[in-house]
Amino acid sequence: MRKMLVIGYGNTLRGDDGAGVRAAEHVAVRHPEVRCVCLHQLVPELAEQIADCETVFFIDAQENISQSSARLITPGQEADQPRTHFLSPESLLTLSLQLYRHIPFKAYVIGIPASQFEFSEELSAETNRAMQECVEMVDRLILDVSMENR
């Protein structure tokens, strides 16, 4: 199987914000062959790992969406000045491209609906449900990518 990377990010101490991390932890258990990384935020050091894989999934909590959803992204940059120690998925792809001249064939951003961001290590019931849906979605996408590569 070609290299796949799952990056779940967010703050697990701020309720639903940790949904991306929780989802990546589930994916790591279900797909030991896939490299999973859990972080608070996207940092420039990830560029090297991203450049070394063929498919990358960025999983994050997201406000103002009603269900988990995936979208394909391409390299880009923030409209405002990029922060220096955390980046958007699009900026990170740009960094991989500029530094290592390679980006994954496919890069997905998967949003998990989130609404509760108070101090808590628990997900709200709605976000927990959506997080499970997200994990199943990643299952399917991993399967699809694996089939394409055969």
Next chain:
Amino acid sequence: MSKTITLAPVTRIEGHAKITIQLDDNNDVADARFHVNEFRGFEKFTEGRLLWEMPGITSRICGICPASHLLTSAKAGDDILAVEIPETAEKLRRLLTLAQWLQSHALSFFHLSAPDFLLGFDSNPATRNIFGLIAADKEFAKRGIRLRKFGQEIIEILGSRRIHTPWTVPGGVREPLDPAKKDVMLGWIPEAKETVGLALDAIKKIHKKFAKEIPEFGNFRSLLVGLVSKDGGLEYYDGFLRIMDGNGNTIADKLDPKKYFEYFGEAVEPWSYLKFPYYKPFDYPKGMYRVGPLARVNICDFIETPMAEEERKIFKKLGGNVGVVNNSFYYHYARCIEMLFAVEKIEMLLNDPAILGQNIRSMASINRTEGVGCTEAPRGVLFHHYHVNKDGVIQKANLVIATAQNNIAMNRTVRQIATHFIDGKKGKITEGILNRVEAGIRCYDPCLSCSTHALGQMPLHVELLNAGGEVLDEIRR
């Protein structure tokens, strides 16, 4: 009528801040202030928590230097347990401290400050960032990212995760080092040394490039405070406090860090959430002092690793006859020297057989109701001071953070740069001036999340106000 310029938010630092520049009736700079406008109050909400939870809780103060809080908190815990930790545990903690220095200094130098140096203070702010840096020198940018990754990887290997690792505890550490992981870390050393060598070459070119501007970047005499080892060497984990004045005289030495409150007071100002620590014998604000790389490399008698020691000797020559380097711009150079020291010392520690020992934790219950931990965080000396009851429940906590200790000096730096570069008669701030003021702050690599124990990003807001408080101009980033 006098005027005030406000810069807010300040960018490429950790946290939220604002700078105001007050003009007098002649439109000359009368005053400049660095305001920190975020607040979290860790000292208050840790009351009632158990001592053993404190490393994990206080490491959440910061995403950049969590290991420093973790270590310092654990040391305060050691003091309360009244234990001496095993040799292996101390060496592993030292390794973690140096990894923290390396990743934090690499972030400061390569990611936050290098865009100014390589692209210039007057370059387009839209490209004066890591992407602009890549366009200007891809290899340099890549090297910087990998050097930080090395530091992060050590932290991850030791603590099983990069940020907020719960590995250090009162009495020692939780897990010994896996021998296979030791070899992984050693494998990074040649590349890390080469990269720090590139950084040192670059900083020397930067000194020449900005020779005319450097004298205005926080160039003043102040006290310098930091830890030194028992024999006067550069120290990062333990040792004694040394205080040097701006003329190179050691005015206090071999001070016990556990009695920090006898030497330092904390003033407050109504316009900032960041406290203003000062040296008590000189009172506030004359007791201004600086901590961090500039202070550490200045006050030590030597550095125990050979390559860093050679650089220290070159550094000291910048102080001329006085023998002390008082210009805050040279924080960057001192930071590069410390990166070199960190890489050399990490190699030494990894090659020490004791690093693989299995005795890593001293077990004890509460033996004292008060304890102080002190280490050198990347930005300077850090104190955690706890009072507990007989069950180890925190009754009171005081955290004295490096960035706060530089607060008076940072304000002085902003004032000096503003006075030199701002022409109040124009009533306008250019991007280049804004960036120079910010760059003055960035010399100290302030971490406002730590220093106010605050939450958030670090944008900058600058305001130019007249004597009546009317905003003449402002820039936000």
